[in-house]
Amino acid sequence: SQTIHQWPATLVQPVGSPLSLECTVEGTSNPNLYWYRQAAGRGLQLLFYSVGIGQISSEVPQNLSASRPQDRQFILSSKKLLLSDSGFYLCASTFVGESQETQYFGPGTRLLVL
Amino acid sequence: AQSVAQPEDQVNVAEGNPLTVKCTYSVSGNPYLFWYVQYPNRGLQFLLKYITGDNLVKGSYGFEAEFNKSQTSFHLKKPSALVSDSALYFCAVRDPGGYQKVTFGIGTKLQVIP
Numbered sequence: 001s002q003t004i005h006q007w008p009a010t011l012v013q014p015v016g017s018p019l020s021l022e023c024t025v026e027g028t029s030n031p032n033l034y035w036y037r038q039a040a041g042r043g044l045q046l047l048f049y050s051v052g053i054g055q056i057s058s059e060v061p062q063n064l065s066a067s068r069p070q071d072r073q074f075i076l077s078s079k080k081l082l083l084s085d086s087g088f089y090l091c092a093s094t095f096v097g098e099s100q101e102t103q104y105f106g107p108g109t110r111l112l113v114l
Numbered sequence: 115a116q117s118v119a120q121p122e123d124q125v126n127v128a129e130g131n132p133l134t135v136k137c138t139y140s141v142s143g144n145p146y147l148f149w150y151v152q153y154p155n156r157g158l159q160f161l162l163k164y165i166t167g168d169n170l171v172k173g174s175y176g177f178e179a180e181f182n183k184s185q186t187s188f189h190l191k192k193p194s195a196l197v198s199d200s201a202l203y204f205c206a207v208r209d210p211g212g213y214q215k216v217t218f219g220i221g222t223k224l225q226v227i228p
Contacts, residue, residue, distance in 0.1 A: 004157075036218075043220040044158075044204070059215075090157055101146045101165065101208055103216055105157035 002027035002095045004106035012112045019064075019078040021109050023091030026072070033074040034092040034103060035066055044090065050074060086113045116141040116209045120219035127195045128227050135190040135222050137205030147188040148206040148216070149179055158204060164188060175199070195226045 003026045013019060025031055035047040046059045048066035056066050063082050067075045074091060088110050092103040117140045127133045139145055146165055150158040162173025169181045179190045190203060205219040 006157075042202070044218040046215065046217075049215065088155075092158075102148070102160060102163055104160055105150075107157045108155070110155070 002104070004091060004093050004104060006089075006091050006106040006109050008109060009107065010110045010112075012114060013081050015083055015113055016080050019076070019081050019085070019111070021076040021089055021111075023074040023076075023093075023106055024072055025074075025093045028072070028093070028095040030071060031093040031095060032103075033068065035074065035076050036090040036092065038088040038090060038108075039086075047076070081113045083113050086111055116145075116207050116215075116217045118205050118207050118217055118219040120203075120205055120222045122222050124223040124225060126225045126227060129197055130194050133190075133192050133195040133199070133224065133226070135203050135205075135224060137188045137190065137219060138186050139188060139205070139207040140186065141207055141209045143209055146208040146216075147179070147181060148208075149173065149177070149188075149190050150204045150206065150218075151175075152202040152204065152221070154201075161190070161203075195224075197226045197228050200224055200226045 005024045032051050034049045036044045038044050048058055050056050050068045053068055063078050065077050088108050090108045091106040119138045121136055148163045149161040151161055152158045161177050162171050164171045164181045172178045177192050179188055181188050202221045202223050204221050206216050208216045
């Protein structure tokens with residue numbers, strides 16, 4: 001089956017500390033992968049997307065970076081967290097065998113920066 | 115640039131009554147349109163999509179949406195609301211002529227009153 005995993009589920013980090021959030025996808029190959037941030041439980045902001053290993057496109061220049069070291073692994077990182085980085089981070093993927101236009105979402109990581 | 119508008123911050127409806135959640139879009143060319151639902155502290159769940167074909171699209175949990183090209187709308191509907199339908203609903207659009215970017219609306223909170 002096609003599944004998206006995200007971890008950790010919840011994270012509390014001090015300002016200035018590093019960050020690494022991981023997303024892995026099962027049951028497909030060569031997916032398009034996306035990182036979104038949802039602030040205040042409402043709108044989604046696209047942060048990064050990737051159409052292949054090592055291929056990252058950034059939508060919003062900010063304190064975060066993304067990497068795709070393997071086909072089904074997508075990592076969101078920061079060297080120094082800011083208070084404004086708090087939010088709900090969602091990973092999304094397309095799945096081969098389905099129409100590539102549909103994105104499916106993981107369970108999310110809630111990040112609180114103090 | 116593509117955009118989505120969800121004009122209602124919140125929609126309240128009595129259980130058993132029909133519900134409508136509104137969405138309008140702006141995109142060059144023929145759009146790909148989506149609806150997602152989000153329950154508290156969860157990722158987004160895909161409900162339905164319009165790519166081409168019949169203007170009335172049926173999706174999960176008894177939801178349907180009607181594509182209206184002249185009004186550039188894609189309203190979500192359900193004939194009889196359930197309390198369990200209470201959640202946050204997102205409309206999204208993608209320009210098929212562009213790359214894989216999907217633009218989400220800010221979300222509409224649906225409250226079904228028992």
